[in-house]
Amino acid sequence: MKASAAVLCVLMLAYAALAASAEQREPWIEPHDPIAAANDSDRYAWRLFVALNWPADPASGAPDSSRTLGADSPVVWQTWQNAKAIFLPDGRDPGPWSGGRNADVIHAAERFDGLPLKPDIPTRHIVDGVMTPLTDPIAAASHLNERRVNRVSFTYIRDQQLYNLDGQLKHYRDREPIVFPTGARQVKAQWRPIDASQKSRYFSIEITLADGSRRLYGLTALHLVTKDLPAWFWATFEHVDNASRPGAASWHVDFENPPGDGAGHSGFGPIPQDLGLQGTVWENYRLGGTMTSYLDSQGRPAVLGNSQLESGVQPDTVSCITCHARASIRIQNGDWSRLPIFDEGDSQPALPGGSRTAPRKGFVGTPRPEWFETSAGDDPASAPYLQTDFVWTLGDARLSTVKAPGENSKAKGVMP
Amino acid sequence: MKLAIAVVALTLGACASMQTASPPVSSAAPETAPAIAAEPKFTSEARWETAGYNNDEIVYTILITSQDSRILRCNTRMQGYYLNAGTKTSIADQQISTVFPNQQVQAGIWLDMDQSSGSSYQVKCRPA
Numbered sequence: 001m002k003a004s005a006a007v008l009c010v011l012m013l014a015y016a017a018l019a020a021s022a023e024q025r026e027p028w029i030e031p032h033d034p035i036a037a038a039n040d041s042d043r044y045a046w047r048l049f050v051a052l053n054w055p056a057d058p059a060s061g062a063p064d065s066s067r068t069l070g071a072d073s074p075v076v077w078q079t080w081q082n083a084k085a086i087f088l089p090d091g092r093d094p095g096p097w098s099g100g101r102n103a104d105v106i107h108a109a110e111r112f113d114g115l116p117l118k119p120d121i122p123t124r125h126i127v128d129g130v131m132t133p134l135t136d137p138i139a140a141a142s143h144l145n146e147r148r149v150n151r152v153s154f155t156y157i158r159d160q161q162l163y164n165l166d167g168q169l170k171h172y173r174d175r176e177p178i179v180f181p182t183g184a185r186q187v188k189a190q191w192r193p194i195d196a197s198q199k200s201r202y203f204s205i206e207i208t209l210a211d212g213s214r215r216l217y218g219l220t221a222l223h224l225v226t227k228d229l230p231a232w233f234w235a236t237f238e239h240v241d242n243a244s245r246p247g248a249a250s251w252h253v254d255f256e257n258p259p260g261d262g263a264g265h266s267g268f269g270p271i272p273q274d275l276g277l278q279g280t281v282w283e284n285y286r287l288g289g290t291m292t293s294y295l296d297s298q299g300r301p302a303v304l305g306n307s308q309l310e311s312g313v314q315p316d317t318v319s320c321i322t323c324h325a326r327a328s329i330r331i332q333n334g335d336w337s338r339l340p341i342f343d344e345g346d347s348q349p350a351l352p353g354g355s356r357t358a359p360r361k362g363f364v365g366t367p368r369p370e371w372f373e374t375s376a377g378d379d380p381a382s383a384p385y386l387q388t389d390f391v392w393t394l395g396d397a398r399l400s401t402v403k404a405p406g407e408n409s410k411a412k413g414v415m416p
Numbered sequence: 417m418k419l420a421i422a423v424v425a426l427t428l429g430a431c432a433s434m435q436t437a438s439p440p441v442s443s444a445a446p447e448t449a450p451a452i453a454a455e456p457k458f459t460s461e462a463r464w465e466t467a468g469y470n471n472d473e474i475v476y477t478i479l480i481t482s483q484d485s486r487i488l489r490c491n492t493r494m495q496g497y498y499l500n501a502g503t504k505t506s507i508a509d510q511q512i513s514t515v516f517p518n519q520q521v522q523a524g525i526w527l528d529m530d531q532s533s534g535s536s537y538q539v540k541c542r543p544a
Contacts, residue, residue: 118525125527126529312466
C-alpha cells in the first residue's frame with residue numbers, strides 16, 4: 001500500500017514537472033494555474049502576457065505556434081469578442097461566438113469605447129484653436145480603449161442572457177447568483193496614436209478613420225483579468241514610454257526605481273529573461289502589478305491601477321478588485337440601478353453644474369456589507385444589490401427592444 | 417437719442433429673452449407679457465459631464481428647456497478655455513437650436529476644454 005502511494009506520488013510529481021517544462025517550451029500555451037496565480041503572481045502575469053500576446057491563427061483565434069512572439073499580426077486576445085459586439089444597443093442576442101474574426105474586421109467605431117456621436121446634437125472639438133464640428137470621435141480621441149472577453153466569458157454571458165438588462169434583472173429578481181466559470185478571461189487595452197518611427201517599440205495596429213485615412217496606434221496599457229481565483233486574478237502592464245507621459249508622476253511610474261512590493265504594487269521590475277520577450281516590441285512593456293486580494297499582508301488596502309487606463313482617478317484610491325467588487329445591479333422603487341464606480345461622497349464636492357476639478361476617488365480595501373444592503377427610505381420589497389461577479393462590463397447592457405416571436409401578431413389580435 | 421435707445425430696448429424685450437449664466441441660470445423669463453408678444457419661457461443650464469471609459473473624458477454641454485407653447489429659436493454663445501501647450505487659451509463658440517414646445521435640447525457638446533479654467537454662456541431665444 002505504502003509502495004503504491006509512493007509510486008503515485010512520484011508519478012504526480014513527474015507529471016507536474018512535465019507540465020511545467022511544457023509551459024517553458026511552449027510559451028504560447030495559456031496558463032490555467034490557480035496556485036501559480038495566488039502564490040507566484042508576477043510570474044503568472046508574465047506567462048499570461050506572453051501567451052495572450054502570441055500571434056493568433058486568424059481562422060481559429062488559437063495561438064499560432066509556427067510564428068514567434070512579436071510577429072506583426074493580431075494576437076490571441078485580439079480575436080476575443082469585443083464588448084461592443086456583445087452588449088448591443090437594442091439588447092438583442094449577440095449571436096454565436098465569432099472568435100478569430102474579430103481582430104481587424106470590425107469598424108473602429110464599433111470596436112472602441114468612446115463618446116458616441118448623437119446626430120441631433122452639435123458636437124464640437126478644438127482644432128488649431130477653433131471649435132470645429134466633430135465628425136469622427138475616433139480620430140479626435142487622444143486614446144482609444146477596448147474591452148474583450150474570451151470564449152468562456154462570452155458563452156456564460158450568452159447562456160445566462162447577461163447581454164441585456166432584462167436577463168440581468170431576472171437574475172436579480174430570482175436572486176440567482178452571477179458566477180463566471182473558471183477559465184473566464186477579459187482584457188482592457190488602451191491605444192494611442194504613434195509615429196511610424198515609434199512602431200518598432202510598440203505593439204501597433206492601423207485603424208481606418210471615417211475619412212478613409214489610416215492611422216497608426218500603439219498599445220500603451222493592458223489589463224489582464226482571469227477567473228483563476230474566486231475574486232479573479234488582476235494584472236496590468238504599461239509601456240515604458242508611459243513614464244514620461246503627462247500625469248505619470250502622480251502614478252509613481254518610474255521604471256528605473258520600481259516601488260517594490262507594497263500594497264499591491266509588485267511590478268516595474270525587469271522583464272523575465274526566459275519568455276522570449278527580448279528583441280521584440282514586448283520588451284518595452286512592464287508589469288505594473290498584480291492583485292489577488294483586497295489587503296496586503298499587513299492588512300493595508302491593496303492599491304493597483306494603470307497610469308493610462310485609470311488616469312481619471314486618484315492613484316492611491318484605485319484597487320481593481322475593490323472597484324470591481326462593486327459591480328452590481330438592483331431594482332429599487334421600481335427603477336434599476338448599480339453601485340457607483342467612484343466614491344462621490346468623499347470626493348471633492350461638485351461645483352455648480354456638476355463640475356469637478358480634481359480626479360475622482362475610487363474604493364479600496366475590503367468591500368463593506370452595507371454597500372449592498374437596503375437602507376432607510378428604500379422600497380421595503382427591494383432586495384439588496386446583486387453582485388455581477390466583478391464584471392463591470394455587464395454595465396454596458398441595455399434593455400431589449402426586440403419583440404419576441406409572435407408578439408406583433410398577438411398585439412394585433414387585441415386591436416379593435 | 418434717448419427715444420432711439422428706448423425703442424431698441426423695447427424691441428429686444430419684445431422679441432427675445434436672454435439668459436446669461438455663469439453659474440447656470442435656472443429661472444424662466446418673467447410671466448408678465450409685453451404688449452407685442454409674450455417673452456419666451458425657457459430655462460438653461462450648463463454642465464460639465466464625464467464620458468468615456470472610467471469617465472476620463474470631460475465635456476461641456478448646455479441644455480435649454482422650453483416652458484413655452486411656441487417653437488423657439490435659440491442662440492447659444494459659450495466661452496471657455498483650453499490648454500495650448502500648457503497655456504490657458506480662450507475659446508468661444510455659438511450654436512443655433514430649435515426648441516419645440518415644452519421640450520429640452522442640448523445646444524451643443526464641446527470637447528477639449530479645461531474645466532478648471534471655468535466657462536460662461538448666454539442663451540437668447542425668440543419665437544420661431
